[in-house]
């Protein structure tokens with residue numbers, strides 16, 4: 001997997017926790033950079049300006065936003081975890 005993967009999240013969000021647990025389960029924590037939008041104002045603004053809305057979790061795949069925790073988990077399972 002040579003794509004840049006950035007997860008925008010905040011810790012108390014249950015949908016974010018679903019994605020974080022999947023990352024843990026799949027053993028891919030080291031492949032994804034985390035941005036806590038409650039601690040990082042620039043990241044928060046990037047999420048809105050590039051992603052289009054302030055909703056987390058959002059996974060940026062080479063700069064393109066993927067919203068919805070179920071879709072993110074499916075992407076991680078199908079694409080990232082099998083990439084070696």
Ligand SMILES: N[C@@H](CCC(=O)N[C@@H](CS)C(=O)NCC(=O)O)C(=O)O
Pocket residue numbers: 012013014015016054055056057067068069070
């Ligand atoms: N269906 C979404 C729900 C995500 C969601 O509601 N996240 C909340 C935080 S827990 C949020 O960002 N709310 C702001 C908004 O939707 O504008 C998912 O499964 O990812």
